Structure formats: C-alpha cells, structure tokens
Amino acid sequence: MIRLSDVSRTFDGRSGRVEALRGINLDVAEGEFVAVLGRSGCGKSTLLRMIAGLLPVSGGEITVAGSRITRPRRDVAMLFQKPALLPWRSVLDNVLLPAEIFGWSRAKHRDRARQLLELSGLAGFEKRLPHELSGGMQQRVSLCRSLIGQPRVMLMDEPFSALDALTREELSGELQRVHMETGATVVFVTHSIDEAVLLADRVVVLSPRPGRIRRIVDVDIPRPRTLGRNAHLADVARVSADLHELLMERDLPATAGVEGR
Numbered sequence: 001m002i003r004l005s006d007v008s009r010t011f012d013g014r015s016g017r018v019e020a021l022r023g024i025n026l027d028v029a030e031g032e033f034v035a036v037l038g039r040s041g042c043g044k045s046t047l048l049r050m051i052a053g054l055l056p057v058s059g060g061e062i063t064v065a066g067s068r069i070t071r072p073r074r075d076v077a078m079l080f081q082k083p084a085l086l087p088w089r090s091v092l093d094n095v096l097l098p099a100e101i102f103g104w105s106r107a108k109h110r111d112r113a114r115q116l117l118e119l120s121g122l123a124g125f126e127k128r129l130p131h132e133l134s135g136g137m138q139q140r141v142s143l144c145r146s147l148i149g150q151p152r153v154m155l156m157d158e159p160f161s162a163l164d165a166l167t168r169e170e171l172s173g174e175l176q177r178v179h180m181e182t183g184a185t186v187v188f189v190t191h192s193i194d195e196a197v198l199l200a201d202r203v204v205v206l207s208p209r210p211g212r213i214r215r216i217v218d219v220d221i222p223r224p225r226t227l228g229r230n231a232h233l234a235d236v237a238r239v240s241a242d243l244h245e246l247l248m249e250r251d252l253p254a255t256a257g258v259e260g261r
Contacts, residue, residue: 001185002028002051002153007060008210009046019210020046024060026204026213030152033179033186035200037193037243043211044189048155051187052078064153074102077151079159083142085130091117092126095144102149109148116144119181120174136167140174147182156188160195169226172198176224193247197239198225205246215246 007024010017021043028034036044049055051062053072062069064076085094095113099106117123120140130138139159146154160168172195179186179199190196196203203217221235 001030001032001065002026002187003061003063004047004051005061005063007047007050007062008058009043009050009055010058022210022212024211024213026216028185028187030185031183033188033199033201035188035190035196035203036206037190037196037203037247038206038211039208039247040191041209042206043209044206045157047206047211048078048157048187048189051153052076052155054078074149075151076153076155077146077149078155079142079146079157081158081161083130083135083138085138085141085145087130090127090129091122091133091141094130094141095148097145098148104149112150113144113148116147117141119178120144134167135163136171139163139171143175143178147178147184150182151184154184154186156186158189158191161191168192168195169198173224173226175199180223193240193243194236196243197221197236203239203243205243214249217243217246 004024004026007021008019009021010019024047036047038044046055050057051064051069053069053076056070064073086097089097092113095116096106096109098104099109114126117126120143122137122140122144125133125137130141133141142159160171163171176199188196188199197219200219203219205214205217206212207214217239219239221239225236
C-alpha cells in the first residue's frame with residue numbers, strides 16, 4: 001500500500017544543510033498499523049509529512065497504491081497533535097468540513113458523519129461547539145473528520161501527546177476499534193513506547209539524526225489490547241522493554257533500511 005524506496009530528506013538552515021532522514025526503505029501493507037518511534041529530532045514527523053505529500057523528498061521515492069506521491073491525496077488523511085477544530089462550527093459541521101472543501105455532497109456524507117460520531121462515543125454531541133468539549137473529545141472529533149472521506153491511508157502525528165495518561169489510554173482503545181472496523185492503513189508517529197506497542201502491528205525504530213531505520217519490531221499481541229491488570233500488561237511490558245533497549249543504543253550503527261511485508 002505504502003512504499004518508501006531509499007528516501008532521504010535534507011533542509012537548508014542558517015548554519016548549513018541538515019540531513020534529517022537517510023536511506024529509508026519500508027513497505028506498509030494494506031490495512032496494517034505501523035508505528036514510527038524514535039528520539040526527538042530523528043525525523044519522524046518529517047517522514048509522515050513526506051508520505052502525506054506536504055514535503056517533497058530530497059532523494060528516493062514514495063508511492064501509495066502504486067502512485068508516486070508528489071502532492072496531497074484525497075484518499076490520504078492526516079491527523080495532527082492538536083485537533084484544529086473551527087471554534088464557530090458545531091461538532092457535526094466540523095466533521096463535514098472536508099465534504100465542503102472537496103465539493104462532496106453534504107447530504108450524502110451527513111449520515112456517514114453521524115455514524116463516525118457514534119462509533120467514537122460522541123453520539124448526542126453533534127450540536128456542541130468545540131469549547132464545550134474536553135481535549136479528548138475534541139481529538140475524537142478530529143479523528144471523525146479525518147475518516148469522513150473513507151481514506152485508504154491515515155497518517156497520525158502524535159495525536160494523543162497533549163492528553164493526560166488515562167485519556168490517552170482511552171483514545172488508544174477507541175483508535176484500535178476504529179481501525180479494526182474501517183480497515184484503513186495507519187502510520188502513527190509517537191514518542192511513547194507503550195502507545196506504540198498497544199496500537200501497532202509493527203514498530204519502526206529510527207536512529208538519531210539523520211534518521212535511519214534501526215530495526216522493525218513485530219508486535220504479536222492479540223487485539224484489542226489494553227494495559228488492564230488481567231489483559232496484556234505482561235506482553236506489552238516485554239515488547240516495550242525490547243524497544244527501550246533499542247532507543248537507548250545511541251552509538252550502534254543504524255541499518256540502511258529494512259524491508260517490510
């Protein structure tokens with residue numbers, strides 16, 4: 001579904017050129033949930049923005065469903081850290097915003113919007129304004145908005161990082177459920193090791209800048225996953241410990257790339 005072939009990215013700064021990413025090779029299968037994990041400044045968000053077509057690659061190629069990415073696509077949705085809801089629009093109208101931007105039938109997508117709000121536990125809040133919602137509820141609205149066009153690919157840039165721990169865990173469960181029901185392909189950037197293990201089929205670990213793929217770790221834990229006492233806590237802890245060791249290995253040479261499924 002998504003293929004990154006020898007992808008690199010450099011930026012021109014005041015003190016010279018900065019190499020953000022080097023030699024990234026990765027395949028993400030249709031319907032797969034892949035988390036990208038690494039230290040601050042390793043290029044995680046840059047990688048996501050290139051897949052979204054918001055930044056050009058400096059080298060290599062990115063394709064989605066066989067087509068080269070040169071600009072944003074309507075079947076690729078992106079969810080950012082902040083919900084960025086329009087404060088004067090109701091919950092329902094915020095979810096329907098992409099339909100207006102792309103000229104889709106508002107009437108046709110209204111039922112879809114209501115279904116997504118119900119799926120996300122927001123039934124009954126359709127007429128509320130963003131300031132009447134908690135941070136977690138606002139992010140759920142943003143998630144519904146990103147799903148309104150039934151995207152084939154969802155790119156998520158630390159969407160839960162500004163939330164408290166309990167709300168993050170709750171939304172992680174919601175995201176798992178939405179992913180299982182919609183079947184979208186997801187690439188999820190996070191700083192949280194436990195969050196990556198809870199959500200992903202595979203975790204891509206990036207080295208410090210320039211970001212390269214150090215290793216790809218399979219997460220073979222049944223879904224849905226939780227951190228409950230009698231659920232998957234031990235399995236999550238085991239995989240998290242392995243990932244923590246990888247992130248701590250500052251001086252190990254990073255691999256040039258690891259092929260995905």
